[in-house]
Amino acid sequence: MSAGVLAIEGLTVSLPAWSDRKHAVSNVSLDIGTREILCIVGESGSGKSIMGKAILGLLPKPHVRATGGRIMFEDRDLLGVADDEMRKLRGGRIAMIFQEPMTALNPLMKVGRQIDEVLEVHTDLKSEERKARVRELVDNVRLPDPERIINSYPHQLSGGQRQRIVIAMALALEPALIIADEPTTALDVTTQAQILHLMKELQRAHGTSILFITHDFGVVAEIADRVAVMRHGEIVEAGSADHVLRSPQADYTKALIAAVPGLKPRLKDTEAARPLLVVRDLEKTYVTAGGFGGTARRVTAVNNVSLELGRQSSLALVGESGSGKSTLARCIIGLETPEGGEILIDGERISGLTSNQLRPYRRHIQMIFQDPFASLNPRQRVGDIISLGPMIQGVSREQAVADARELLSLVGLKPEAADRYPHEFSGGQRQRIGIARALAVKPKLIVADEPVSALDVSVQKQVLELLNDLRRKFGLSMLFITHDLRVAATVCEDIAIMQRGEIVEHGATAKIFENPEHPYTRSLLDAVPGKEWINALT
Amino acid sequence: MKTFWQRFLGNPRVIIGVGWLTVVLIVALFANFLAPRDPFSIVASPFIRPSSAYWLGTDSLGRDVVAGLMHGARTTLLIAVFATLVAVAFGTLIGAVAGYYGGLIDDVLMRITEFFQTIPSFLFAIVLIAVLSPSAMNLVIAISVVSWPPITRVVRAEVLSVKSREFVQAAVVAGQRDSAILLTQVLPNTLSPLIVTGSLLVATAILVESALSFLGLGAPNQMSWGFMIGAGRSFLRDAWWLVTVPGIAILLTVLAINLVGEGLNDALNPRLADL
Numbered sequence: 068m069s070a071g072v073l074a075i076e077g078l079t080v081s082l083p084a085w086s087d088r089k090h091a092v093s094n095v096s097l098d099i100g101t102r103e104i105l106c107i108v109g110e111s112g113s114g115k116s117i118m119g120k121a122i123l124g125l126l127p128k129p130h131v132r133a134t135g136g137r138i139m140f141e142d143r144d145l146l147g148v149a150d151d152e153m154r155k156l157r158g159g160r161i162a163m164i165f166q167e168p169m170t171a172l173n174p175l176m177k178v179g180r181q182i183d184e185v186l187e188v189h190t191d192l193k194s195e196e197r198k199a200r201v202r203e204l205v206d207n208v209r210l211p212d213p214e215r216i217i218n219s220y221p222h223q224l225s226g227g228q229r230q231r232i233v234i235a236m237a238l239a240l241e242p243a244l245i246i247a248d249e250p251t252t253a254l255d256v257t258t259q260a261q262i263l264h265l266m267k268e269l270q271r272a273h274g275t276s277i278l279f280i281t282h283d284f285g286v287v288a289e290i291a292d293r294v295a296v297m298r299h300g301e302i303v304e305a306g307s308a309d310h311v312l313r314s315p316q317a318d319y320t321k322a323l324i325a326a327v328p329g330l331k332p333r334l335k336d337t338e339a340a341r342p343l344l345v346v347r348d349l350e351k352t353y354v355t356a357g358g359f360g361g362t363a364r365r366v367t368a369v370n371n372v373s374l375e376l377g378r379q380s381s382l383a384l385v386g387e388s389g390s391g392k393s394t395l396a397r398c399i400i401g402l403e404t405p406e407g408g409e410i411l412i413d414g415e416r417i418s419g420l421t422s423n424q425l426r427p428y429r430r431h432i433q434m435i436f437q438d439p440f441a442s443l444n445p446r447q448r449v450g451d452i453i454s455l456g457p458m459i460q461g462v463s464r465e466q467a468v469a470d471a472r473e474l475l476s477l478v479g480l481k482p483e484a485a486d487r488y489p490h491e492f493s494g495g496q497r498q499r500i501g502i503a504r505a506l507a508v509k510p511k512l513i514v515a516d517e518p519v520s521a522l523d524v525s526v527q528k529q530v531l532e533l534l535n536d537l538r539r540k541f542g543l544s545m546l547f548i549t550h551d552l553r554v555a556a557t558v559c560e561d562i563a564i565m566q567r568g569e570i571v572e573h574g575a576t577a578k579i580f581e582n583p584e585h586p587y588t589r590s591l592l593d594a595v596p597g598k599e600w601i602n603a604l605t
Numbered sequence: 606m607k608t609f610w611q612r613f614l615g616n617p618r619v620i621i622g623v624g625w626l627t628v629v630l631i632v633a634l635f636a637n638f639l640a641p642r643d644p645f646s647i648v649a650s651p652f653i654r655p656s657s658a659y660w661l662g663t664d665s666l667g668r669d670v671v672a673g674l675m676h677g678a679r680t681t682l683l684i685a686v687f688a689t690l691v692a693v694a695f696g697t698l699i700g701a702v703a704g705y706y707g708g709l710i711d712d713v714l715m716r717i718t719e720f721f722q723t724i725p726s727f728l729f730a731i732v733l734i735a736v737l738s739p740s741a742m743n744l745v746i747a748i749s750v751v752s753w754p755p756i757t758r759v760v761r762a763e764v765l766s767v768k769s770r771e772f773v774q775a776a777v778v779a780g781q782r783d784s785a786i787l788l789t790q791v792l793p794n795t796l797s798p799l800i801v802t803g804s805l806l807v808a809t810a811i812l813v814e815s816a817l818s819f820l821g822l823g824a825p826n827q828m829s830w831g832f833m834i835g836a837g838r839s840f841l842r843d844a845w846w847l848v849t850v851p852g853i854a855i856l857l858t859v860l861a862i863n864l865v866g867e868g869l870n871d872a873l874n875p876r877l878a879d880l
C-alpha cells in the first residue's frame with residue numbers, strides 16, 4: 068500500500084480521566100489506498116467514530132485528544148497541522164458525510180446555495196461557473212428535477228434526497244478522501260440500498276477513496292474493498308472484504324458475523340385454531356391543526372387494516388418509516404384511539420373502551436419498547452418498575468416483588484438487580500428488564516416495537532434468543548414490529564408488509580420470501596444489505 | 606463519575622454561599638436568644654456609631670442595629686421561604702396539569718399564567734398588599750402570587766418532554782391511573798430544574814419582601830431588613846451604617862442564594878458544567 072491516500076500510524080486517542088477506559092483508540096495503524104473503500108466495522112464504543120473525527124481534527128477538545136501516533140495525508144501529519152490549514156483541507160481534500168443529513172444541512176438555506184457556498188469558500192470560480200457546477204453535482208447524485216431540488220429547503224426533501232445533497236457537497240471539490248460515518252443508518256432499507264449503490268458508483272467515477280464507518284456487516288458486504296474490525300479501540304482484524312467476510316480469523320469477528328440475523332425464514336410449528344388477536348378495518352388519521360386559521364393537515368397513518376394473530380404464534384409487521392406500523396401497534400396496545408374498525412382480543416372487543424374499562428385487559432396484552440434508555444424510569448428501582456403492573460392488577464406487594472426477582476433471573480439477570488436503578492445497566496440488560504416488565508402480568512400477547520433496533524448486533528442476537536425461549540416457555544403470541552426483514556425472518560413465522568398505512572402483503576414468512584407477490588415486498592427483499600453474502604453463509 | 610454531593614460541595618462558590626446562609630440561618634433561628642430584647646425597644650441614645658458597646662451602632666430612636674439585623678433576618682427569611690414554597694407548590698400543580706393533559710386545559714391554564722406574567726410583578730405586589738392590608742401572611746400571599754408563573758412554565762416544559770418518554774407509556778400500558786403516573790413517573794423526573802428555579806426564587810422573594818418593607822408595606826411590628834433601610838434612609842449622610850449594614854446583609858444573602866442555586870444547577874446537570 069505504498070500509493071495510499073491516508074496512513075494512520077500508531078494512533079492513540081485519550082479519553083478524559085472520568086471515563087471508564089483510558090483510550091478511545093489505542094495504537095491503531097491503518098492504510099487507505101487510492102480508489103479504495105475501507106470499511107471500519109465495530110459495535111458502539113469501539114472507537115470507530117472517534118477515529119474518523121481524529122482524522123478530521125474534530126475531536127471534542129480538550130477532554131478527548133490524540134496523544135500518540137501520526138495521521139499522514141499528502142505528506143503532512145494531520146495531527147500537527149494548524150487549525151487554518153485543517154479548515155482548508157476539510158471539505159477540500161478530505162470531505163465528510165454524517166449519519167443524520169438533516170443536522171448536516173442548514174435548515175434556513177436552500178440546498179443549492181449550500182453546495183454553492185462550498186465552492187465559493189474553497190475555489191475562485193465565478194458565480195456563473197459555480198452555478199453550472201452545482202447543477203452538474205445535483206445531476207451527478209441522481210436527483211430528479213435538479214432545478215426544483217436546488218431551490219428547495221432541506222425540510223422539503225426526503226431523508227434519502229438530503230443524504231444525496233450531502234454527498235454532492237462532499238464531492239464538490241473532488242476530494243481525495245471521503246469519511247462517511249454511518250451515512251445510511253438513519254435511512255430506510257430501500258433508500259439505503261440506493262445510496263450505497265450511488266456511493267460506490269461515484270467513488271469509481273471520481274477515483275475517490277472512502278473511509279466508511281458502519282456497524283452493519285450487511286452494508287460492509289455491499290460496499291467494502293477492505294475491512295477493519297474494531298473493538299475497544301483496537302483493530303481486531305483487517306484484510307480484504309472477501310477474506311474477512313468469508314473466512315474470518317479473529318474470534319470476535321466470527322462472533323459478530325454469526326450474530327448477523329440470517330435470511331432463513333422461520334417455519335410454522337403449529338396451526339392455530341382460534342385467533343387471539345383480531346383487527347378489523349382499523350383506521351387512524353392524524354390531524355395537525357393549521358394555526359391561525361390555516362387549513363388542517365390530515366395524515367392517514369393506518370388505512371383500513373385487518374389482520375389476525377393466532378395463539379402461540381407470531382407475526383412481524385414490517386415497514387419503512389412512516390408506514391404506520393408503530394401507529395397500528397399503539398392502537399392495539401391502547402396508546403392511541405382509532406377512529407374506525409375494531410380490535411378484539413380473545414373474542415372480546417377492546418377498542419373504544421375508556422382507560423378504566425380497559426384496565427382488566429391490560430393483563431392480556433403488554434408491550435416491549437424500542438429505546439432501552441427511555442423506557443425505564445430513571446428514578447425507580449428495577450424491582451418497582453417490574454412489579455408495577457401486577458400490583459395494579461391486584462397482586463400484593465410482597466408477592467409482586469418476589470415474582471419480579473424470579474423474572475429477573477428468568478431473563479438472565481441476577482435477582483439482586485431488583486434493588487438497583489436502571490442507569491447501572493447496559494442497553495442489552497435494560498432491554499431484558501423491559502422484557503421482564505412485559506412478562507410480569509403473564510400476558511397472552513406481547514407487542515414488541517423495534518425491540519432490538521437500538522442494540523448492537525451481538526446483543527441483538529442474545530435478546531432475540533431470549534424472546535424466543537420465553538415465547539415457548541410461556542406460550543406467548545407476539546406482534547413484532549420491525550423495519551428489518553432479516554430480524555423479522557428469524558423471529559416470526561408470519562409476516563405482514565406495510566406501506567403507507569396499508570398492509571400490502573400478508574402471509575407465511577417462508578412463502579413470502581420464496582415468492583413475493585407485491586412489488587414493494589420485492590424491493591424490500593432486494594434492498595437487504597449484503598443479501599448474497601448472508602445467503603452464502605447459511 | 607462523582608456523586609451529586611461530591612460535585613455540589615466540591616465547588617468553592619457553593620461553600621461560600623452555604624457558609625453565609627448557615628450564619629444567617631443560625632442567627633435567624635436563635636435571634637431571641639442572641640438578642641433577647643424586643644428589637645423595637647430603645648436601648649441607648651440615638652445615632653451611636655458602631656463601637657464596642659453597640660457593634661453596629663444605634664438608629665434614630667436609639668434602637669440597637671445588631672438586634673434589628675438578627676430579628677430582621679428571621680422575618681425576611683421566613684416570609685421569603687414560605688412565599689417560595691407556596692409559589693412552587695401552586696406553580697408545579699398548574700404546570701403539571703397543563704403539561705400532562707395538554708389541549709384545551711393547557712391553553713386555558715397557560716393563558717392565565719401569561720396574564721399573571723405580563724403584569725409588572727412588583728407593582729402587582731404593592732397593589733395586593735394595599736388591598737389586603739400589610740401583614741406577614743399577606744406578604745407571603747402577595748409574593749407567591751407574583752412569583753408562581755416562571756415555576757409553572759418550567760414544570761410544564763419538563764412535563765411535556767418527560768411524558769413523551771417511553772417509560773410513561775409503559776405505565777399507561779400497565780394501567781396506572783393518570784394521577785399516579787403524574788406523581789410517580791413524571792414529576793420525580795422534573796425535580797432538578799424545579800429545585801434550581803425554586804432556590805433562585807428565594808432570592809427574588811427576599812428582594813421583593815425588602816422592597817415592600819422599605820415602602821412601609823411590610824409586616825407591622827416585625828423588624829425586617831427592608832424596614833431598617835426605609836427607616837434609616839433620611840439619615841444617610843449623618844448615619845451611614847443604618848442603611849449600609851442591612852443593605853449589605855440583603856446583598857450577601859441574595860448573592861449566597863444565587864451561588865448555591867448555580868452550584869445546584871452545575872451539580873444536577875454535570876454534562877453542562879463540564880463543557
